[in-house]
Amino acid sequence: MIAEKDGYCMRFARADDAANYYEQNYCPLDPGAARLTGCKGEFSREEVVSFFLRSVEEKDRSFFLIVAPDGRIVGESVINEIDWELRCANFRICLYRHIERGRGIGTWATEVTRDFAFETLRLYRLSLDVYAFNSRAERVYAKAGFRREGVLRDAVRDGDAYADVILMSLLEDEWRALKGR
DSSP: OOEEETTEEEEEOOGGGHHHHHHHHSTTOOHHHHHHHTOOSOOOHHHHHHHHHHHHHOTTOEEEEEEOTTSOEEEEEEEEEEETTTTEEEEEEEEOSGGGTTSSHHHHHHHHHHHHHHHTSOOSEEEEEEETTOHHHHHHHHHTTOEEEEEEEEEEEETTEEEEEEEEEEEHHHHHHHHTO
């Protein structure tokens, strides 16, 4: 376990989590989670389990599960696309059920993952993208120190309308200033 708060824990994903990960979050996938992450609404067990198992093994990824006090996997937080030479990576997070959102869990997990990226992985740059219609997530990222660095205009569909994709990043010196180091 890398962190715990109010009974929730964040820990590395393990191969033996694959079945629970699928059953607890993809049967069915919450439509809000699909919309906020831009993924399709339905996945087969094989798709999810094989992706999960590959993700656990990849060397350019740190894959954390967010686990509720009752042991259910309720989300994930991921540092992926790690470029060890440039010391940069991408960040993504998802809370799978709407009942877990808006309670500070995502903010906590974002901050834990951010700190892991800079303290443990020793990254120089951590970046992310967020859909403009997900203003709650954009506020969480800004609170965690990420800065807006660009907008991909009308780059994603939200139902029948187009929406912007907001690019954000945090640099090592900005993180150090944020942490008072």
